[in-house]
Amino acid sequence: MTLDQLQTFLWVARLQGVRRAAEQMNISQPAVTARLQALEDTLQVKLFERTTRGVVLTREGELLRGYAEQIGFVQEEIRQRVSDPTGLEGLFRVGASETIAETWLPRFLEGLSQQYPRLNLELTVDISYNLREALLARQLDLALLMGPVSAYSVNNVALPSFELGWYRATGAALPDFLKTPVISYARNTRPYRELVEELGKRHGPGVRVFSCASLSASIQMIASGIGIGPIPNALAKDRVAAGQLCRFDPGWTPSSLDFTASWMAEPRNSLAERCARFAAEVAQAW
Incomplete structure (x- = not known):
């Protein structure tokens, strides 16, 4: 049993489909299927049942999900408390409404670049409705939009309003x-x-x-x-x-325009959380 297998299992469980999990993880569908099969072989149980709408967890799969989420939480805690933030690499996708883009967003991006010099930033400026949909589709890591996003799977940090x-x-x-x-x-x-x-x-x-x-x-x-x-x-x-x-x-x-910094609550993303709170600091200072 490997961390990659457990992570793949969690993505399939959350998105209820192999294809959607493969797209989110940026790997092929056969790779996802192979990891799941190896995990089931190791545990000698069936973890998913196929339905017309995708896949659903078996009783054993539900039990494993609880343990896998705990392991994922510990991974994030280690990454947040032990790793050097300046060494973080990869792509971080930010979506912002035009109101924010025209005001304090440049200061936020500048500060983000200084804190994480090896991180690649991808910026999308759009209306809040589209940003919300992109966030829920996991196409954004952080959305600065008119909020809050009232979905169970989303965390929100309040930002200053615009009169x-x-x-x-x-x-x-x-x-x-x-x-x-x-x-x-x-x-x-x-x-x-x-x-x-x-x-x-x-x-x-x-x-x-x-x-x-x-x-x-x-x-x-x-x-x-x-x-x-x-x-x-x-x-x-x-x-x-x-x-x-x-x-x-x-x-x-x-009415004033109320904004939030919003990100997906699971899997826990400590980078998105830190960036959301940093966005609130920058906006308040601006």
Whole structure:
């Protein structure tokens, strides 16, 4: 019985499939099958039953899973407490929303590079919905997104919120919500849904909403006079100072944007956990 066999067993048990486990571990399906067969031969028991939806654990498999998870926990404890962080190698995949990418993300990545000089970083900037799906599919190690991610398998660390304000192009007249388009976040986001609901309550169904997945493009559209919209104050201040944007008060403000640093809870990933807490420190300092 080897650690590789136990790790492979755990991935198949978690993902309920040999193919999905092979993709996650970046090895071939025959290699996964061979490790499982060797483990079953060693223990002289059957660990999985095949179903139309994948594989499920037998009674013996459920018993082994508990022991294998304890071994995995000890491995992570050893790696966290004994190993030198500067010697960590491999690929660490970070996903971030554009709001974070436009603010404190560069400081976070710089600090991460200094702490782990041999680690390769892969960055994805996308809307929070897509980041959440990528995290749950285990395509990201850490997601900095509008959260929390309310899934049993995910851990979340709270990040500072971003307050929103209403902005228009400098020099433009006070807007009429029934005539001036409202520039908003992408359609499949919580801020878009909340904004459309509130606009409908206050101004009726006649409000035109232009959804945009790019925050920087939205800000440029507002500064160009195409429309008005709620923008994180932290991102608007430079444009206000440059005389491009002007804040106004229509009598209400959308909810602040709440963010979390989120990572998969199992298998335990001490690197992702440390990076999440470091992200919170950097964001708070920013």
